[in-house]
Amino acid sequence: xxxxxxxxxxxxxxxxxxxxxxxxxxxxxxxxxxxxxxxxxxxxxxxxxxxxxxxxxxxxxxxxxxxxxxxxxxxxxxxxxxxxxxxxxxxxxxxxxxxxxxxxxxxx
Amino acid sequence: xxxxxxxxxxxxxxxxxxxxxxxxxxxxxxxxxxxxxxxxxxxxxxxxxxxxxxxxxxxxxxxxxxxxxxxxxxxxxxxxxxxxxxxxxxxxxxxxxxxxxxxxxxxxxxxxxxxxxxxxxxxxx
Numbered sequence: 001x002x003x004x005x006x007x008x009x010x011x012x013x014x015x016x017x018x019x020x021x022x023x024x025x026x027x028x029x030x031x032x033x034x035x036x037x038x039x040x041x042x043x044x045x046x047x048x049x050x051x052x053x054x055x056x057x058x059x060x061x062x063x064x065x066x067x068x069x070x071x072x073x074x075x076x077x078x079x080x081x082x083x084x085x086x087x088x089x090x091x092x093x094x095x096x097x098x099x100x101x102x103x104x105x106x107x108x
Numbered sequence: 109x110x111x112x113x114x115x116x117x118x119x120x121x122x123x124x125x126x127x128x129x130x131x132x133x134x135x136x137x138x139x140x141x142x143x144x145x146x147x148x149x150x151x152x153x154x155x156x157x158x159x160x161x162x163x164x165x166x167x168x169x170x171x172x173x174x175x176x177x178x179x180x181x182x183x184x185x186x187x188x189x190x191x192x193x194x195x196x197x198x199x200x201x202x203x204x205x206x207x208x209x210x211x212x213x214x215x216x217x218x219x220x221x222x223x224x225x226x227x228x229x230x231x232x233x
Binding site: 032034036038042043044045046049050055087089091092093096097098099100101102 | 152153154155171172205210211212214215216217218219220221223224225226
């Protein structure tokens, strides 16, 4: 199976700040990557698919980039509503889909 | 608006069985491919399995930890997805989410664009 490694596992940031989360795949997944946001006690929400495509209704301060084995999720100007845990997920058709371990974004 | 409402969770002893349901509305359920994703307490997300629609053969696929113990089914007349869980162990404890699958072109491995609120399964003696 392809392993997805997120870093950091947690971070503290200020409102208005820029946040970057990295997701690394153990082998190439081309652009078959999605990002989700999960708030405590709630279901995850799809943010980004195909590594860089913004899901409808998601604010434009969220962006994704990368291909192959290294990917990033960037929040350009952190808002109070963005404090949550973020997960990446690959959907390479040649391997069972897996999620990263998550990155918790907390208030500084 | 897509709505997915899970039910059927609860406390069950190791070795026991449980059936979860997911009532779907707001979209054409019989056309949809659906998955179950779970989350152990304080842990990350884990895909459990999925089922295609009948037009695509209705085939099912499962993650290795649940293969042979869990069965996904669907009743398109009731817009309902099911997860039958047998031979449960403490490792199966967690919140179980029902999701709608989205897939791109010829890649049939999905990502998940709508999620239910989840139902908690606790396996404990």
